[in-house]
Amino acid sequence: MIFALDLEGCLAPEIWPVLGAHFGLPEFGYTTRDIGDFDELMARRMEAATRAGLRLADLQALAHAVEPYLGAREFIARLRAMGNVVIISDTFHEFADPLAMKLGGVNLFSNRFAVDGDGRISGIRMRIRGRKERLVSGFKNAGFKVAAMGDSMNDFSLLRSCDFPVLYRPVEALLVEFTGAAVAHNLDDALAFFEGAYAKLEEQGEV
Ligand SMILES: [Mg+2]
Known part of the structure; x- marks a missing residue:
């Protein structure tokens, strides 16, 4: 998973x-x-x-001084007991690599900046835009079940293409798109849903 x-x-x-x-x-x-x-x-x-x-x-x-939410590192550690964890984000490696380390060294898929000789941002190298669904499809094609969590419309394709979507404190527009999907108000809620999904797969021998 x-x-x-x-x-x-x-x-x-x-x-x-x-x-x-x-x-x-x-x-x-x-x-x-x-x-x-x-x-x-x-x-x-x-x-x-x-x-x-x-x-x-x-x-x-x-x-680089931004800290994870309280409990986020533990949340990921619990997920890792059930499968592999990846972060797929529209942020930039130059900003968020330290954050991924603070979360326990999670694999981060995100964009990169292009920088000129003076160290100023001259452009962006989109590595994730429009590819969230392809990443999820790749995992699924390789035989993995995928659970995903997102909060905004830029997570739409991630949530749409996965097997078990969780809307985390979602924007209204996302709620409208995914009526009936699991909604988490905190990481405990999200963990409970993921554990339930894992238990279901385990029962079917598909984890
Ligand atoms: Mg977000």
Whole structure:
């Protein structure tokens, strides 16, 4: 069994709003919960970074101080007793690699920045956009059952393509798309659902 989890909003706070509050840039503060179009969201963030003269290292200093939600590391440790855990996120490795380590060294699939000679962000290398479903399908094609957890519309394809979706404190639009899906209000809820799914598979000899 494979657990494919969203990062921000599920296991840790959103990173960009932390940067937005620190640098006084509201454009950083918008998230996928506010602007569904990820390309537009990123264009606004990058514009703001350029205008403020910020280098990637300036942003990383703060991003690397973001801590997981209380209990998130233990949550992942419990999932690991039942299968493999991967985080599939629209964030950036340059921001979130330390967070993945703090969560116990989880495999992170996310995007990367392109940086110019002065250390300024010059572009983004999309590695995840539109590929969440393909990652899940890949696991399924290899014979694995996949459980997933996400909180926003950018997790739609992840949740749609998996076997056991969990909506974690979801935005309204996600609730509308997945009527009847499991809704978790905290990580204990999510763990209980995943344990139930695992028990069902175990009974059928499919874990
Ligand atoms: Mg999220």
